């Protein structure tokens with residue numbers, strides 16, 4: 118046996134031993150946690166918190182069944198460390214864990230050390246497993262000096278990349294690359310926008326970042342993290358990744374589901390969506406909602422049978438004081454309290470006048486007041502009901518009671534409601550959008566045709582109405598304090614429109630309109646946001662071809678950019694086709710660099726249009742045979758989807774926009790010219806061409 122084979126066999130045996138120990142420890146810990154949870158009924162908040170931690174730990178350990186240990190770092194000082202999906206403490210109270218969590222700072226060299234910058238490490242080892250069995254190890258010496266390549270752990274990476282696509286995303290925790298790791302571990306302050314071409318691992322990075330942030334910044338975990346994806350289907354697609362990374366404290370949503378209790382009820386034209394996505398709406402809606410504050414006038418109130426008039430100038434001062442820096446409903450609450458105070462003062466003043474009148478005709482005056490009260494209601498006389506001191510002066514308790522009585526008085530409340538009503542966000546938005554004169558006044562940037570488009574497309578709600586509704590709801594403010602619903606943080610966060618998240622991750626960020634960005638920003642007051650996307654795959658009706666264009670209207674200069682440049686999905690042969698497509702799409706970016714060849718040259722066939730569906734059915738069948746147990750997807754212009762779905766009922770047939778973020782072993786692009794003829798069609802074709810991991814075919818209808 119050659120020396121290399123013996124070394125490999127020894128390495129496999131060593132790692133099998135380490136992996137066996139780790140699984141043994143994991144099973145032991147799982148058992149301990151299970152026992153801790155048996156019949157556990159929390160008696161107090163501390164115990165409830167302990168049980169939550171135990172449940173979380175149980176979920177983490179369960180999810181770590183696959184790939185419990187995937188790497189090892191050998192340090193220059195002779196120590197070794199194994200790395201895995203979750204940390205496993207050593208059974209004896211050793212401070213060194215048996216397995217180091219991949220998110221721990223000490224694990225970082227596994228992703229970033231190079232021969233030129235070895236970070237105190239001698240060797241990096243990737244451990245490949247199948248279930249609990251070690252099937253391979255890949256070693257990289259880090260102490261040899263010399264050139265550093267682009268990739269870390271090539272062997273393990275290529276093994277991961279050549280695995281058949283199941284249509285569900287897996288984790289890449291064992292094979293994250295340097296540029297990806299830099300983004301995963303970047304400080305969570307401010308808005309970080311990550312531009313990456315197709316297949317550069319944007320979604321992978323975004324999800325690993327969530328897991329990393331929740332692990333390393335526990336304060337974020339207590340506020341929750343929101344992951345915003347482009348569609349429900351997409352959220353389902355990634356749903357298994359976060360639990361596998363040990364994370365459950367995450368709310369997933371799309372821009373359309375972000376406002377609890379509100380659903381999109383109709384589709385809309387691109388023209389309207391583009392119009393309603395413009396950033397100018399924010400200031401127009403702000404001005405409109407501000408205009409709903411009442412015009413000050415004198416107000417009359419009946420207190421204890423006496424009319425008290427608060428003059429217009431005092432109401433004006435109260436309104437002006439209330440609205441500054443508050444949402445409309447908070448301003449209203451402030452105003453109402455102020456009026457209660459003013460009225461209390463007015464009644465006291467009147468009472469003092471009465472006392473002053475004692476000297477000149479006290480009895481006459483009292484008789485008049487009491488007679489008036491007896492007529493108006495049965496609350497008793499002022500002099501009697503107050504329980505004032507014997508000398509007639511009001512005590513603090515009297516004043517407190519008077520104030521409470523005024524605050525609870527139905528008639529007074531009625532006057533205040535009439536003067537300053539509560540507003541429903543949906544009705545408020547719809548009244549605004551329905552009224553040409555209001556639009557003219559508050560959104561003077563709309564022309565007549567645009568105003569007509571808006572007033573004609575009112576109910577029910579379309580996707581672009583959701584961010585407008587959210588803006589109005591925020592400007593109005595809640596009518597009362599939100600009630601906390603649900604035992605778990607994620608349930609409470611998802612149910613509350615104004616929940617302040619610790620961090621927000623946005624996938625396919627290039628699609629967001631300015632108003633959708635506003636909606637995101639509102640949910641994270643700290644602006645701790647990671648947005649990943651490819652501006653060249655933008656399909657949305659906005660016109661942005663650069664991140665500056667997309668972000669500046671909302672964030673100004675307050676964002677930074679990161680880049681992902683290596684394509685892990687699409688093979689070099691296919692990426693080579695995309696340069697001209699990108700240029701036609703008006704891109705400012707280079708295509709990403711593909712990490713591998715597939716050995717399949719992309720091919721093209723033509724078919725007479727009437728036979729196109731049959732041709733596609735035949736080609737899909739042949740591709741299926743070639744990619745047994747793998748996946749095949751078809752991308753086509755919208756107008757052909759229905760016919761193709763009928764011709765190949767058991768295949769995935771999607772429009773380019775629907776294929777975004779998805780990948781198959783083999784992709785068949787039908788009628789590429791038809792795709793480019795769609796709105797933002799060159800961007801769409803770029804998406805379509807870059808879905809495959811191995812084989813790309815195109816079918817063109819013959820003229």
Ligand SMILES: Nc1ncnc2c1ncn2[C@@H]1O[C@H](COP(=O)(O)OP(=O)(O)OP(=O)(O)O)[C@@H](O)[C@H]1O
Pocket residue numbers: 274277278286287288289292293294297313314315316317318319320321322651654685686777778779780
């Ligand atoms: N470090 C990695 N190790 C293994 N696989 C990886 C790695 N990074 C990315 N991949 C794989 O590459 C493929 C593309 O990743 P992902 O879907 O995150 O890319 P994307 O940039 O979001 O693509 P798109 O722009 O098309 O949405 C996936 O199969 C993913 O698992």
